[in-house]
Amino acid sequence: MRKIDTRRFVRATRSTPRDINRQIILNLVREHQPLSRADLARRMDIGRGMITSLVDELLGEEAIYEGATVDAPRGRKPKMLYVRTRDRLVIGIDVRFSSTYLMLSDFSGNPLVMEQFDTVTDPAELVTELASRIGQMLANHQSAGRCEGIGLVVPGMTDQRTGRVLFAPQLGWRDVAMRDALSDATGLPVQIENAPIACALAQMWLGQRGADMPTDFVYVTVSDGVGAGIVVNGEVVRGSAYSAGEFGHIPLSIDGPRCLCGSQGCLEAFTSNLATLSRYLGHELSATGTRKLLLESGLTIMDVIARSRAGEERARSAIHETARYLGIGLAGIINALNPARIFVGGEIATAWSDVEPLIREAIVARVLTSAGAATPIIPEPASDHPRLRGAAVLVAAPTFAAPRLA
Amino acid sequence: MRKIDTRRFVRATRSTPRDINRQIILNLVREHQPLSRADLARRMDIGRGMITSLVDELLGEEAIYEGATVDAPRGRKPKMLYVRTRDRLVIGIDVRFSSTYLMLSDFSGNPLVMEQFDTVTDPAELVTELASRIGQMLANHQSAGRCEGIGLVVPGMTDQRTGRVLFAPQLGWRDVAMRDALSDATGLPVQIENAPIACALAQMWLGQRGADMPTDFVYVTVSDGVGAGIVVNGEVVRGSAYSAGEFGHIPLSIDGPRCLCGSQGCLEAFTSNLATLSRYLGHELSATGTRKLLLESGLTIMDVIARSRAGEERARSAIHETARYLGIGLAGIINALNPARIFVGGEIATAWSDVEPLIREAIVARVLTSAGAATPIIPEPASDHPRLRGAAVLVAAPTFAAPRLA
DNA sequence: CGATATTGTACGCAGAACGAACAATATCGC
DNA sequence: GCGATATTGTTCGTTCTGCGTACAATATCG
Numbered sequence: 012m013r014k015i016d017t018r019r020f021v022r023a024t025r026s027t028p029r030d031i032n033r034q035i036i037l038n039l040v041r042e043h044q045p046l047s048r049a050d051l052a053r054r055m056d057i058g059r060g061m062i063t064s065l066v067d068e069l070l071g072e073e074a075i076y077e078g079a080t081v082d083a084p085r086g087r088k089p090k091m092l093y094v095r096t097r098d099r100l101v102i103g104i105d106v107r108f109s110s111t112y113l114m115l116s117d118f119s120g121n122p123l124v125m126e127q128f129d130t131v132t133d134p135a136e137l138v139t140e141l142a143s144r145i146g147q148m149l150a151n152h153q154s155a156g157r158c159e160g161i162g163l164v165v166p167g168m169t170d171q172r173t174g175r176v177l178f179a180p181q182l183g184w185r186d187v188a189m190r191d192a193l194s195d196a197t198g199l200p201v202q203i204e205n206a207p208i209a210c211a212l213a214q215m216w217l218g219q220r221g222a223d224m225p226t227d228f229v230y231v232t233v234s235d236g237v238g239a240g241i242v243v244n245g246e247v248v249r250g251s252a253y254s255a256g257e258f259g260h261i262p263l264s265i266d267g268p269r270c271l272c273g274s275q276g277c278l279e280a281f282t283s284n285l286a287t288l289s290r291y292l293g294h295e296l297s298a299t300g301t302r303k304l305l306l307e308s309g310l311t312i313m314d315v316i317a318r319s320r321a322g323e324e325r326a327r328s329a330i331h332e333t334a335r336y337l338g339i340g341l342a343g344i345i346n347a348l349n350p351a352r353i354f355v356g357g358e359i360a361t362a363w364s365d366v367e368p369l370i371r372e373a374i375v376a377r378v379l380t381s382a383g384a385a386t387p388i389i390p391e392p393a394s395d396h397p398r399l400r401g402a403a404v405l406v407a408a409p410t411f412a413a414p415r416l417a
Numbered sequence: 418m419r420k421i422d423t424r425r426f427v428r429a430t431r432s433t434p435r436d437i438n439r440q441i442i443l444n445l446v447r448e449h450q451p452l453s454r455a456d457l458a459r460r461m462d463i464g465r466g467m468i469t470s471l472v473d474e475l476l477g478e479e480a481i482y483e484g485a486t487v488d489a490p491r492g493r494k495p496k497m498l499y500v501r502t503r504d505r506l507v508i509g510i511d512v513r514f515s516s517t518y519l520m521l522s523d524f525s526g527n528p529l530v531m532e533q534f535d536t537v538t539d540p541a542e543l544v545t546e547l548a549s550r551i552g553q554m555l556a557n558h559q560s561a562g563r564c565e566g567i568g569l570v571v572p573g574m575t576d577q578r579t580g581r582v583l584f585a586p587q588l589g590w591r592d593v594a595m596r597d598a599l600s601d602a603t604g605l606p607v608q609i610e611n612a613p614i615a616c617a618l619a620q621m622w623l624g625q626r627g628a629d630m631p632t633d634f635v636y637v638t639v640s641d642g643v644g645a646g647i648v649v650n651g652e653v654v655r656g657s658a659y660s661a662g663e664f665g666h667i668p669l670s671i672d673g674p675r676c677l678c679g680s681q682g683c684l685e686a687f688t689s690n691l692a693t694l695s696r697y698l699g700h701e702l703s704a705t706g707t708r709k710l711l712l713e714s715g716l717t718i719m720d721v722i723a724r725s726r727a728g729e730e731r732a733r734s735a736i737h738e739t740a741r742y743l744g745i746g747l748a749g750i751i752n753a754l755n756p757a758r759i760f761v762g763g764e765i766a767t768a769w770s771d772v773e774p775l776i777r778e779a780i781v782a783r784v785l786t787s788a789g790a791a792t793p794i795i796p797e798p799a800s801d802h803p804r805l806r807g808a809a810v811l812v813a814a815p816t817f818a819a820p821r822l823a
Numbered sequence: 824c825g826a827t828a829t830t831g832t833a834c835g836c837a838g839a840a841c842g843a844a845c846a847a848t849a850t851c852g853c
Numbered sequence: 854g855c856g857a858t859a860t861t862g863t864t865c866g867t868t869c870t871g872c873g874t875a876c877a878a879t880a881t882c883g
């Protein structure tokens with residue numbers, strides 16, 4: 012039950028039903044392909060004539076294509092329909108603290124090439140570097156299809172409307188007009204998005220087909236910081252000032268360790284990779300000190316995970332403590348939002364069999380309802396490149412999204 | 418950008434544009450009345466002919482009515498349109514731990530009568546008592562209009578679909594089919610809802626007209642428990658198992674005081690009325706002990722607030738500590754969801770001038786962004802009867818809601 | 824080889840948006 | 854006082870499009 016916003020509603024016109032049904036067909040084909048026209052008519056409870064007309068429109072726009080006629084037990088054999096994704100290309104970009112990742116993929120997020128280079132933190136220089144690499148990449152794969160846009164994922168708050176990065180502490184960016192800069196440099200449309208939200212979008216649009224993706228879920232990313240992409244009622248939560256999902260800074264223990272944000276006892280101060288590392292090193296977390304120490308020791312979170320698996324007690328205990336605190340944080344999410352699923356991304360996903368029981372234990376101890384305590388927690392390894400897949404979705408999804416109405 | 422759910426979509430038919438535009442007109446009149454047909458045509462960017470046709474339909478259904486023709490500086494004088502709410506009645510019911518409140522109101526939530534009686538915790542007996550009182554109430558006000566339904570608000574988790582109260586700890590209810598029982602006993606349609614969500618709905622539909630109600634806000638209720646009604650993208654968050662909004666049980670301090678839920682250091686264990694009272698009494702919070710103690714002493718939270726305002730130091734400090742912890746909890750909400758506003762309901766709203774600075778201080782200390790730290794926190798006194806207004810909305814709002822589509 | 828089943832297309836009807844013309848009702852300039 | 858102008862609300866013909874029916878195409882089965 013939604014209230015109509017009387018200041019910015021979208022009224023219906025004569026072509027509204029057509030737009031809606033066209034989009035439904037497109038999505039049905041996308042998720043249940045191959046489908047014949049008759050299949051669509053049955054699923055939509057509509058005449059086959061109507062389907063013919065709408066499918067012709069989609070075929071004309073080359074949004075879908077007709078495959079081979081297929082065998083049937085009786086009667087005329089149907090011609091199957093498929094969405095056209097293979098030759099519609101997207102550039103996905105994932106800017107991270109140390110490295111920037113670049114991917115050329117199709118509309119389904121299947122990668123054609125991937126590149127990686129050291130992040131240039133100056134925005135103008137980064138745009139130049141990106142534009143040159145993108146030009147090269149597209150030139151090398153001209154035959155694969157036409158590139159329809161660029162999806163740029165940054166570790167920070169973004170404003171979709173203006174295309175600006177509002178604040179990205181890891182890169183030292185504040186109010187940078189990245190979308191227009193990159194768009195001007197490449198001549199391609201650019202979409203920008205915050206990393207955890209991009210991961211959530213990737214799950215929403217590219218998550219396991221067949222099984223149904225719920226309309227309420229949360230994607231928690233644990234890396235240098237801790238963030239969340241929240242999906243409620245099938246839509247992403249951006250917040251009124253684009254800062255929703257800063258999940259790392261909910262309080263866990265008000266007189267806990269000092270957090271890099273300046274506050275105290277934030278979830279992030281217990282469970283971020285930096286927190287785990289400083290716990291392992293027996294060192295207090297601090298903005299300058301910890302990074303310096305890590306740079307000197309050359310130690311990464313993957314090392315600690317490896318040592319833990321190899322049986323080193325100190326590493327094991329550092330990881331386990333992180334898991335316990337993460338479980339407490341997830342319990343808070345479950346009590347507050349009751350999502351159908353929680354995805355956990357980041358390096359900790361590679362040690363899942365070790366940490367999962369501890370996370371679950373903390374959840375069971377703190378979640379009010381038994382249904383909530385059983386919420387599936389699903390790890391997503393970095394090898395799936397969720398951020399880059401999310402970047403691709405930024406460009407591809409608007410084609411398939413429901414029309415905004417009323 | 419919403420993804421279409423390919424399993425339960427709603428396809429458009431020939432009458433879909435009409436349904437949508439009809440509903441937009443209804444809402445425009447509701448929120449900006451009085452409006453003429455020509456006003457509507459301008460606001461909707463549509464021909465006046467179309468408006469005539471749609472308005473005739475609404476007039477036929479008696480959803481709106483035509484008022485007097487009004488003066489204009491030039492030309493033909495317009496006939497103004499108004500929504501019909503005065504003679505469409507609703508029974509609102511608010512079941513609480515000790516008392517149950519009953520209200521007969523119109524579709525705008527304006528009360529005609531209010532009653533109050535001691536809560537009967539046995540569901541069957543309560544239904545009998547309610548049915549008898551409702552029958553009497555409607556008989557006494559037959560001339561005021563027709564009653565179109567009952568809105569029932571309970572302190573616990575509810576399932577809209579089946580009309581069952583899943584769990585209401587204060588009443589000791591578990592899986593009780595309240596909707597059907599009350600509907601059978603009264604012959605009226607019944608809607609049930611959880612208390613904080615009902616308060617949020619009341620704000621959404623009946624909040625200050627003129628000023629625009631944001632599409633993202635949170636209503637936090639602080640009474641015996643602490644709960645939240647969350648509104649995101651203009652829709653209420655119910656959660657995948659109907660348990661969203663249990664905000665009282667997010668962790669504040671993992672080795673804090675024991676909470677009645679069995680866990681430790683929940684927000685509720687710091688800021689509920691029971692927590693404040695036991696802090697004032699210098700007593701530890703416990704499920705049986707605290708209630709017993711309060712029953713013996715006869716002390717209520719309003720007493721403590723009164724003593725605090727009168728200058729009693731121990732009361733002042735108990736209230737102030739509650740305010741500080743509440744601020745930390747609200748900071749967590751702001752970091753996680755970034756709502757445009759937060760409403761705070763419950764007895765603490767009556768001491769707002771005392772607690773507001775402390776709440777704000779805690780928020781400023783813990784919220785990441787300056788925009789977030791400035792989030793308006795708005796108290797709503799119990800005298801506004803938010804739960805009962807929410808109950809009325811449960812029945813009235815579906816008439817005005819946007820049609821579900823795609 | 825006709826009966827039956829199924830897919831996809833063609834076509835006529837009807838519902839509704841759209842736009843233009845028109846009737847109703849007022850003020851203003853002269 | 855009267856025509857020019859402005860504004861509101863209605864009517865009506867056009868056009869788009871959903872919807873149902875009929876039909877063509879294509880296959881299997883008895």
